[in-house]
Amino acid sequence: MARDIVIWPHKVLTSPTKPVTDFGPSLQTLLEEMAESMKEAEGIGIAANQVGVSLRVALVGREDGTSFEIVNPQILERKENVTLEEGCLSVPREWEKCPRFHRVKVRYQDRTGEWHEVEAEGRLAHVLQHEIDHLDGHVFVDHLSGLKRTLILDKMKKLQKTKARQKDS
Template identity: 75%
Template sequence: MARDIVIWPHKVLTSATQPVTDFGPALEKLLSEMHEAVIEAKGIGIAANQLGEPLRVALVGREDGTFFEIVNPQVLERSEDITLEEACLSVPEAWEKTPRFKKVKVRYQDKTGQWHEVEAEGRLAHVFQHEIDHLDGHVFVELLSSLKRSLIQERMKKLQKALKRKKD
């Protein structure tokens, strides 16, 4: 059974994550747990802080169903505004049109510490931006109007309470 996904506005989702410095077994274990959680949730990406781990690690889903394992990522370039439907495993059942960029260039380390650069476009660029935002302590609802954001936040607080009661 996969680890629980943290529901927004939990503090771990609103705080910037810490860079990874240890590329050993603990990182391998975390990546494995993240993979299990994203597959179980039928997601296309997940950040470590969505599992309560404040580390700069994420999985970004490719079209073929595999994932980029990105560690300490940085967005180097963004271009061409676009608005796409967006959702989040930490904000269940909230689909909203969200402003993003059509193209991005990202620099990241793999699980061995090697650096890579990738240029992404369309949906892949969208997922990179979404997951890197998580690592910076931001959730997509912050890009919405204050009314939409507050309505979603109320629903998520009710969900958090319901999940807490279910566990107790």
Template identity: 80%
Template sequence: MARDIVIWPNKVLNTPTKPVTDFGEHLTKLLDEMYASMKEAEGIGIAANQIGVSQRCSWVGREDGTFFEIINPQILEKSGPVTLEEGCLSVPDQYEKTPRFHKVKVKYQDRAGEWHELEAEGRLAHVLQHEIDHLDGHVFVEHLSNLKRSLILEKMKKLQKALSRRKDEKKE
């Protein structure tokens, strides 16, 4: 079942997530909820803290439209600075050029706890960096100028108020 996406600025998005240590049913349920939330929002990746859960796991979209989960990921290497257009499910309808790296090497676990290493470049490297940033407690807007960040912050605060009002109206 899909869960609501947390909108920035929210404390859970700016707090590093906790490592996954239980690779059982709880993790499977969390990954299923994350996947449903990502698909409903038409995203190409999602981190657990984007649905309010402080666990170090994420879904990452490949260029062919398939997805895979990364658990307890670490970036081992990065090279080739590049600036790419970026957006985020937690910062809806906001897209800005963001500094990243063209190539990354990542170590991560799968849902069974097995370790893997992956070398990626281009869009996949971009999505991996974005999702791992989330797990480290960072949102892409932190890579932007103070002016751009403050303009986006005002829009997100207005969106949060509007969403809160809608929830209150549904309760009545």
């Protein structure tokens, strides 16, 4: 069952997540719910804190439409600055140019706790950085100018109020 996507600046999105230590059934359920939420929202990645769970877990979309799970990820290397158009499920309908790296090397665990490393470039590197930023308590708007961030913040606060009113009705 899909979980609701949390809208920025909710506190769960602005605080670093906790490492996963239990690779049991609750993690498996969370990963399935995150996959449903990502599919329903038509996203290319999602972090656990975007569905209100402060754990270091994310799904990362590949160019072929498939995705893979990263648990307790760490970026080991970053190479070649690049600026890319970026959006976010937690900052709906907002797209801005964001500084990233063209190539990254990431170490992470899978759903069983086994460690892996991936070297990525282009779109996959972009999605990895975006999702790991979430797990570190950052959203892409943190990389923008103060003015752009404030304008988007005002829109998101209005959206949060609208959603809260809809829930109450």
